[in-house]
Amino acid sequence: MTEREIIAEFVDVHRHYTMGDNIVRALNGVSMQVARGDYLTIMGRSGSGKSTMLNLLGCLDRPTSGEYRVGNRDVSRLSDDALSDVRGREIGFIFQSFNLIPQLTVLENLEVPLFYQNRVGAESRKKAEYLADRVGLGQRLEHKPLELSGGQQQRVAIARALMNDPLFLLADEATGNLDSNTEAEILDLFDDLRSDGVTIVMVTHNPAVAERADRTLWLKDGEVEKLIENTRQTATVAAGDAAGEQA
Amino acid sequence: MIQGSWRIVRLGLKSLMLHKLRSSLTTAGILFGVASVIAMLAVGEGAKIEALERFRDMGVTNLIARSKKPAESLSNSQQSAWMPIGYGLQFEEADLIAASLPDATVIRIREIKKNMQRGENFRSSIVVGTEADFLEVANMRVREGRWLSNVDNERLANVCVLGATLSRLLFPLENPMGQTILVGDDDRYRVVGVLAEQGRTAGAGSTPYDECMFIPINTSNRRFGVILTNRSGGSFSRERVELHEVKVKMPDSTTVPAGAKILRDLVERQHKDKNDVLVTVPLELLKQEEESKRMFNIVLAVIASISLLVGGIGIMNVMLATVTERTREIGIRRALGAKRKHIIQQFLVESGVLSALGGVVGVALGIVLPFLITIWFDQKTIILPHHVGLAFGISAAVGVVFGIYPAWRAANMDPVDALRHE
Numbered sequence: 148m149t150e151r152e153i154i155a156e157f158v159d160v161h162r163h164y165t166m167g168d169n170i171v172r173a174l175n176g177v178s179m180q181v182a183r184g185d186y187l188t189i190m191g192r193s194g195s196g197k198s199t200m201l202n203l204l205g206c207l208d209r210p211t212s213g214e215y216r217v218g219n220r221d222v223s224r225l226s227d228d229a230l231s232d233v234r235g236r237e238i239g240f241i242f243q244s245f246n247l248i249p250q251l252t253v254l255e256n257l258e259v260p261l262f263y264q265n266r267v268g269a270e271s272r273k274k275a276e277y278l279a280d281r282v283g284l285g286q287r288l289e290h291k292p293l294e295l296s297g298g299q300q301q302r303v304a305i306a307r308a309l310m311n312d313p314l315f316l317l318a319d320e321a322t323g324n325l326d327s328n329t330e331a332e333i334l335d336l337f338d339d340l341r342s343d344g345v346t347i348v349m350v351t352h353n354p355a356v357a358e359r360a361d362r363t364l365w366l367k368d369g370e371v372e373k374l375i376e377n378t379r380q381t382a383t384v385a386a387g388d389a390a391g392e393q394a
Numbered sequence: 395m396i397q398g399s400w401r402i403v404r405l406g407l408k409s410l411m412l413h414k415l416r417s418s419l420t421t422a423g424i425l426f427g428v429a430s431v432i433a434m435l436a437v438g439e440g441a442k443i444e445a446l447e448r449f450r451d452m453g454v455t456n457l458i459a460r461s462k463k464p465a466e467s468l469s470n471s472q473q474s475a476w477m478p479i480g481y482g483l484q485f486e487e488a489d490l491i492a493a494s495l496p497d498a499t500v501i502r503i504r505e506i507k508k509n510m511q512r513g514e515n516f517r518s519s520i521v522v523g524t525e526a527d528f529l530e531v532a533n534m535r536v537r538e539g540r541w542l543s544n545v546d547n548e549r550l551a552n553v554c555v556l557g558a559t560l561s562r563l564l565f566p567l568e569n570p571m572g573q574t575i576l577v578g579d580d581d582r583y584r585v586v587g588v589l590a591e592q593g594r595t596a597g598a599g600s601t602p603y604d605e606c607m608f609i610p611i612n613t614s615n616r617r618f619g620v621i622l623t624n625r626s627g628g629s630f631s632r633e634r635v636e637l638h639e640v641k642v643k644m645p646d647s648t649t650v651p652a653g654a655k656i657l658r659d660l661v662e663r664q665h666k667d668k669n670d671v672l673v674t675v676p677l678e679l680l681k682q683e684e685e686s687k688r689m690f691n692i693v694l695a696v697i698a699s700i701s702l703l704v705g706g707i708g709i710m711n712v713m714l715a716t717v718t719e720r721t722r723e724i725g726i727r728r729a730l731g732a733k734r735k736h737i738i739q740q741f742l743v744e745s746g747v748l749s750a751l752g753g754v755v756g757v758a759l760g761i762v763l764p765f766l767i768t769i770w771f772d773q774k775t776i777i778l779p780h781h782v783g784l785a786f787g788i789s790a791a792v793g794v795v796f797g798i799y800p801a802w803r804a805a806n807m808d809p810v811d812a813l814r815h816e
């Protein structure tokens with residue numbers, strides 16, 4: 148575990164919100180690391196700082212103090228444009244409410260991340276077809292999101308998150324809007340991705356989801372309460388690791 | 395790059411298609427703005443060309459001094475019908491004008507109303523006494539035969555040239571050339587030429603030259619004298635008029651203002667008090683027309699700006715609503731790597747496309763409208779391609795300009811807040 152490359156790292160990260168005279172310490176000195184191939188879940192009570200942490204991990208927000216490194220680069224003080232670049236190149240987002248763009252087809256939705264890097268063309272189309280196939284939606288490229296079921300929409304969203312070959316996936320309650328059967332299918336898909344070496348960081352309320360991960364980080368009042376290694380998954384971690392190095 | 399631009403435009407169209415009715419209603423302002431700009435410009439252009447043609451007929455390098463009966467003499471005429479009222483330009487003045495404007499061509503005109511008869515055909519019209527240079531100064535052409543010559547004038551020849559309409563009326567079946575016409579009770583004139591149809595509404599006063607007979611001015615003096623008797627209905631009046639009109643053709647339009655001043659000074663010396671000679675300078679009238687056209691253009695530009703402004707505000711309103719509705723989409727795009735400039739671009743293109751769609755339909759309407767105006771109001775209209783281009787360009791520009799603020803709002807949303815937006 149220790150030899151694996153660190154691809155995301157918090158060093159004493161604070162995120163404080165000023166509300167009039169009050170200061171809300173949404174994150175209050177969090178340090179943690181994400182290694183390549185990790186499957187990490189973040190848990191904690193409502194208001195413990197999970198969303199704040201995910202926004203920072205996703206470069207949608209900047210820490211009040213502390214350092215956030217993506218790859219080997221400190222991104223905690225970057226400009227808005229530079230953060231957009233980091234999001235576009237290094238991060239894949241998956242949201243609870245899928246967040247597909249309704250007026251675009253599945254194919255066009257998949258191409259959005261590459262569009263902002265001027266990489267739309269024959270190649271992006273091929274990649275979109277491959278990934279749609281990978282998530283089991285190869286025949287739906289010309290459909291509009293609202294013509295798909297929730298589970299199918301989330302599959303599209305997962306494919307979209309993979310379009311830019313991100314360093315890691317960030318998922319916020321990715322199965323929160325799905326029924327339990329569909330949830331299981333999506334979690335299976337995450338397991339597949341993980342065994343292909345994809346790094347996943349996921350916020351969840353569901354302990355059953357957390358059980359599938361390698362580790363669970365518990366937040367409490369903006370601080371790390373505990374970090375639990377999920378021993379039951381160790382064998383799979385090794386396997387995923389090997390696959391990750393091949394990729 | 396090109397492919398990317400097309401993609402953004404297509405995306406704009408798709409987003410606008412989400413609200414077809416709203417988008418169409420929004421473009422109505424721009425549509426009518428553009429259509430009215432094109433139509434008004436076409437009407438303005440048509441009116442301008444019409445005016446231009448009218449003054450060109452009078453001759454833009456010409457100066458015209460015309461005798462007119464002084465107003466107060468009307469009452470005098472009642473008490474002394476036998477005392478001729480003398481007014482207007484005199485032969486000596488014409489010589490003075492010619493001497494003062496050595497580079498100009500000066501011609502003298504006498505206009506006398508007479509009965510003309512050829513066989514069974516009868517007509518009352520104006521006999522214009524004039525000279526050889528008249529044809530050039532009045533910008534007319536001979537259709538058949540020849541024009542009056544200096545020799546005709548020297549010899550006091552009894553020859554005439556007919557206007558096209560008069561020729562048709564007096565000689566409906568025969569060739570008029572070489573035939574004689576009875577003028578008044580006992581004067582006979584041999585036809586030596588017929589003029590080409592000119593088609594203007596004024597000439598000898600309110601009588602078009604097409605309806606006039608032209609004879610040498612010296613012949614006119616000798617035959618008719620300077621005392622003219624008018625009988626109309628029961629009333630009877632006598633006037634003493636030497637010349638009815640003097641036309642001056644300046645060498646070119648740059649010499650017109652100086653020539654006009656000299657002519658006015660000469661005329662004023664004799665006629666200031668009597669106010670019996672009117673000097674007309676077609677070039678000045680043309681300039682006045684252009685000046686009033688300029689005012690018309692300003693009014694037009696103001697109306698057009700207002701309608702486009704209203705259209706632009708409509709677009710801004712809708713774009714602000716769109717941005718609010720699509721806050722979530724903006725958040726998603728930002729999360730997927732869009733920079734602020736990409737968001738700005740997207741919404742600017744969308745408002746530009748919205749406005750340009752209105753512009754396209756407006757152009758179509760604006761091209762049809764002038765035809766209808768021509769048919770219904772008998773008003774000449776001219777559509778210039780660059781006016782259409784201008785109107786369309788403005789419509790697209792309005793969309794972009796009024797899209798700036800909504801696009802800026804969209805781009806400056808906090809991505810986290812945007813993603814949380816329901």
Ligand SMILES: Nc1ncnc2c1ncn2[C@@H]1O[C@H](COP(=O)(O)OP(=O)(O)O)[C@@H](O)[C@H]1O
Binds near residue numbers: 164166192196199
């Ligand atoms: N934009 C904000 N402004 C002020 N306070 C905020 C903001 N976002 C989050 N907070 C506060 O920070 C704390 C952590 O919130 P959050 O990260 O959303 O927790 P979680 O996702 O674990 O429920 C909460 O007390 C919340 O009220």
Ligand SMILES: [Mg+2]
Binds near residue numbers: 197198199
């Ligand atoms: Mg939350």
